[in-house]
Amino acid sequence: MHVVLVGPRAEIVRGLRADGHEITLLYEPGHRERVAVLADQVERICAVDSYRKVESLWSAVHHLEPMNPIGAVVTTTEWAVVAAAVLGQLAGARSLTPAQALACRDKGVQKKKWNAAGIPTASWRVLCNSLASEAEAESWLAESDLRFPLVVKPLAEGASKSVKVVRELDEFVTAADSIDGGRAMVEQFVEGREWHFDGIVENGKLSAFMVSRYSEPLLCTKYGKPIRSIALTPALNPDVYDSAADLTLRALHALGLTTGVFHLEAFGEPGTFVASELACRPGGGIVGEMTQRVIGVDIYEASARVITGDPIPRWAEETELTHGWTILPTAPGKLNNVEAEEIMKIPGVDKVIMRLERGSAMRNMAEASTLGVGCAAVKGRSVAECQRAIDAVVAAVERIHENAPLEAAQT
Structure with missing residues (x-):
C-alpha cells in the first residue's frame, strides 16, 4: 500500500517499512533534520509550508507525481490531524474522517459532544471574539455559569501551549487577547489529581489500554515543574482500570472515534473521573516507551497500523513492577x-x-x-x-x- 505520512516519526517509518508499504513523507521545514535521518527509508519526500493547511498537503502530493494511488494517510502530529484527515478523504484513502479529526482537535466541538452524551466534563464556553474591555469581559462571564478561577486556552493546540489560569478580570482579558485570532476555550478550573489514559480503539472496543497519573497537574509546568507520570500496572490496579475504561469508551463513542489511537486526559478519582481533553494520536513525552513496557504495545507503530489494517504486534503485559x-x-x-x-x-x-x-x-x-x-x-x-x-x-x-x-x- 502507498502510505502518505504527514510529519516525520521514526517509529512510524520503521513499522510501515516492516509491513512492506511505500512511503511518501510530507514535512515542515523545521523538521528537516529529522527527515534527513529517514530519507533512505522512504520513497519520496516533499516540504509543506504548514501541517494545518489542506491546500499545502494536497498540492504536495501532486508535485510528487507520478506515484501509486494513495492507500492511507497517517500522522502522529497534533497540528496535522484535521488536514491529514481531509487529505485522506480527498484521495479516497484510509484515514480518520474529517468529522472524527475535528472532534478530537477542537475542544469546543469535543465538549459539546460530550455534554450531549452525558460525559462528565468541566463547565465551559467558547469565546468567539477577543474582548475589548473588562466591562465586556464581565458581561460575557455574567451570561455564562463560569466563575474564577478559569482556564483560558486555544481551541486546537497541544502541549499546554498558551494555556493560562486566571483569577481576576484583568487577567482574563489579557489571557483571552493573547490567543491567536481571538477565539478561545474558557473552562472552569478543576481541582484534583490529573490522569492520562492511552490506548487503541478498534471497531468501537478498547484493544489496548494504559492508565497513568501525573504527579502534579500538567499546568504545573507553567511554574517550573516538569511532567512526572506513573503508569499503573493493569494486574495490580483492576478497579482503577475498569473505571477509566468506562469513561474512555463513553468519551470515544461520543466523538465517533471507533478506530484509532488516543490520548485522554482526565481529573478526579476512580468512580468520579471528569474528562478533560482527548486527542486522536499517541501521547507526548515517552508515553510510547511506557506502553511498550506496561501493556506490550508500541503505540506509535500501532497508530499507523490501525489505519492501514496491518496486524499490531503485541507482547506480554507487565504484571509486577x-x-x-x-x-x-x-x-x-x-x-x-x-x-x-x-x-x-x-x-x-x-x-x-x-x-x-x-x-x-x-x-x-x-x-x-x-x-x-x-x-x-x-x-x-x-x-x-x-x-x-x-x-x-x-x-x-x-x-x-x-x-x-x-x-x-x-x-
Missing part, C-alpha cells in the same frame, strides 16, 4: 550541562533519552509542557518507589542546573 517517566527540567537562560550517564546512576533509572545537546541554550518549560533537556524512564516495586526515583531524577537535574553556565557566557 511499576513504570514511570519524567521530563528532565530546564533552567532558562542557562546552557545545558546534563549528561545521560550521570542520570543513569540514580537508583531506579533504566533509560535516559537526551533531547538537548550539552552546551545548548535551554528554553522555558512554560512555553510547552513537553519541553525539557530529555526524558528519563524509571521502574520500581511500587508506585511509591517509582515516585521516589522520579523525584530523585528531577532533583539531580536541578542541582546540575545550579552550576550550569549562563547563556550569555557562550558569546
Whole structure:
C-alpha cells in the first residue's frame, strides 16, 4: 500500500517499512533534520509550508507525481490531524474522517459532544471574539455559569501551549487577547489529581489500554515543574482500570472515534473521573516507551497500523513492577550541562533519552509542557518507589542546573 505520512516519526517509518508499504513523507521545514535521518527509508519526500493547511498537503502530493494511488494517510502530529484527515478523504484513502479529526482537535466541538452524551466534563464556553474591555469581559462571564478561577486556552493546540489560569478580570482579558485570532476555550478550573489514559480503539472496543497519573497537574509546568507520570500496572490496579475504561469508551463513542489511537486526559478519582481533553494520536513525552513496557504495545507503530489494517504486534503485559517517566527540567537562560550517564546512576533509572545537546541554550518549560533537556524512564516495586526515583531524577537535574553556565557566557 502507498502510505502518505504527514510529519516525520521514526517509529512510524520503521513499522510501515516492516509491513512492506511505500512511503511518501510530507514535512515542515523545521523538521528537516529529522527527515534527513529517514530519507533512505522512504520513497519520496516533499516540504509543506504548514501541517494545518489542506491546500499545502494536497498540492504536495501532486508535485510528487507520478506515484501509486494513495492507500492511507497517517500522522502522529497534533497540528496535522484535521488536514491529514481531509487529505485522506480527498484521495479516497484510509484515514480518520474529517468529522472524527475535528472532534478530537477542537475542544469546543469535543465538549459539546460530550455534554450531549452525558460525559462528565468541566463547565465551559467558547469565546468567539477577543474582548475589548473588562466591562465586556464581565458581561460575557455574567451570561455564562463560569466563575474564577478559569482556564483560558486555544481551541486546537497541544502541549499546554498558551494555556493560562486566571483569577481576576484583568487577567482574563489579557489571557483571552493573547490567543491567536481571538477565539478561545474558557473552562472552569478543576481541582484534583490529573490522569492520562492511552490506548487503541478498534471497531468501537478498547484493544489496548494504559492508565497513568501525573504527579502534579500538567499546568504545573507553567511554574517550573516538569511532567512526572506513573503508569499503573493493569494486574495490580483492576478497579482503577475498569473505571477509566468506562469513561474512555463513553468519551470515544461520543466523538465517533471507533478506530484509532488516543490520548485522554482526565481529573478526579476512580468512580468520579471528569474528562478533560482527548486527542486522536499517541501521547507526548515517552508515553510510547511506557506502553511498550506496561501493556506490550508500541503505540506509535500501532497508530499507523490501525489505519492501514496491518496486524499490531503485541507482547506480554507487565504484571509486577511499576513504570514511570519524567521530563528532565530546564533552567532558562542557562546552557545545558546534563549528561545521560550521570542520570543513569540514580537508583531506579533504566533509560535516559537526551533531547538537548550539552552546551545548548535551554528554553522555558512554560512555553510547552513537553519541553525539557530529555526524558528519563524509571521502574520500581511500587508506585511509591517509582515516585521516589522520579523525584530523585528531577532533583539531580536541578542541582546540575545550579552550576550550569549562563547563556550569555557562550558569546
